[in-house]
Amino acid sequence: MNYHWPLIGHDNIRTYFTHAFGSGRVHHAYLFEGPEHIGKTTFARMLANTLLCESETTIPCGSCRSCTAFIHGVHPDVAMLLKGEEDHVSIEQVREYIITLRTRPLLGIRRIGIIEEASRLTLEAANALLKTLEEPSASVVLFLITHTDVLPTIASRCQRIKFGFVSDRAISLRVGATGYQDELMAYAAGRPGLALQYADPQMFQEYADEFHELEHIVAQNESKQMLWIAERFGSLGNASERRDLTRRLITTLQAVLRKDLPTRPGGGTYLKRTIHAGQYLNANVDPRSIWEYIFFE
Numbered sequence: 001m002n003y004h005w006p007l008i009g010h011d012n013i014r015t016y017f018t019h020a021f022g023s024g025r026v027h028h029a030y031l032f033e034g035p036e037h038i039g040k041t042t043f044a045r046m047l048a049n050t051l052l053c054e055s056e057t058t059i060p061c062g063s064c065r066s067c068t069a070f071i072h073g074v075h076p077d078v079a080m081l082l083k084g085e086e087d088h089v090s091i092e093q094v095r096e097y098i099i100t101l102r103t104r105p106l107l108g109i110r111r112i113g114i115i116e117e118a119s120r121l122t123l124e125a126a127n128a129l130l131k132t133l134e135e136p137s138a139s140v141v142l143f144l145i146t147h148t149d150v151l152p153t154i155a156s157r158c159q160r161i162k163f164g165f166v167s168d169r170a171i172s173l174r175v176g177a178t179g180y181q182d183e184l185m186a187y188a189a190g191r192p193g194l195a196l197q198y199a200d201p202q203m204f205q206e207y208a209d210e211f212h213e214l215e216h217i218v219a220q221n222e223s224k225q226m227l228w229i230a231e232r233f234g235s236l237g238n239a240s241e242r243r244d245l246t247r248r249l250i251t252t253l254q255a256v257l258r259k260d261l262p263t264r265p266g267g268g269t270y271l272k273r274t275i276h277a278g279q280y281l282n283a284n285v286d287p288r289s290i291w292e293y294i295f296f297e
């Protein structure tokens with residue numbers, strides 16, 4: 001192996017795929033489920049690279065034509081539908097995407113599709129994709145990635161793989177020592193993607209400020225919390241900025257709550273609400289209502 005994937009933890013899932021791919025068992029569609037920032041997309045990319053590598057081993061060789069294209073991010077047989085600005089993936093986008101996937105591979109024998117935030121698929125788009133899933137084509141492998149529920153009809157047609165939080169030890173080993181290791185682990189709360197971001201001192205400081213802000217506000221009374229919501233979200237730019245901020249702060253609040261869950265009165269209830277809140281956000285509920293739900297429901 002000539003290069004390393006920044007994949008941290010998930011050893012059991014890695015072992016599963018090593019055995020499955022090693023014995024030629026490749027499903028036509030996988031659904032990767034689990035919290036954000038824990039490495040689901042990184043994992044899917046690693047598997048895509050493995051399936052496309054010309055060496056046909058269970059670890060990409062890193063030097064063949066296919067691996068070289070993959071490393072440079074220009075592999076013609078990989079189609080990514082990344083999370084971005086749009087809240088929904090339309091039927092037109094999915095139709096176009098399916099056409100790409102069904103075109104004959106250019107470099108190898110397969111095409112790989114990776115769809116981030118698969119819950120963005122509209123019902124129509126999901127149905128169009130389902131057709132592709134129902135007629136498995138030997139040359140297409142799909143990875144659907146989600147941190148919330150997807151339609152049951154989609155889930156039932158995929159091989160479901162559940163990703164959990166990663167141990168602090170596994171994260172520490174990879175991220176290396178920083179001058180603020182304990183705080184880093186508390187803030188990352190089992191999410192290697194966040195730990196890698198916060199290993200940068202400036203990013204860490206910004207996050208630390210938000211962490212302390214939420215730690216403070218969660219302990220305040222209702223009127224103070226109401227004021228905080230109005231100040232934070234009342235005059236903030238456009239809808240997409242408010243949603244991005246809410247998404248980030250919900251993740252931060254979860255880290256705050258997990259830090260001292262057993263000793264915080266009502267901590268478990270709060271935590272459950274933050275999980276529902278993430279789903280409301282995906283369903284386009286207004287951020288201010290979401291925060292009112294978290295604090296006052």
Ligand SMILES: [Zn+2]
Nearest residue numbers: 053061064067
């Ligand atoms: Zn290779």
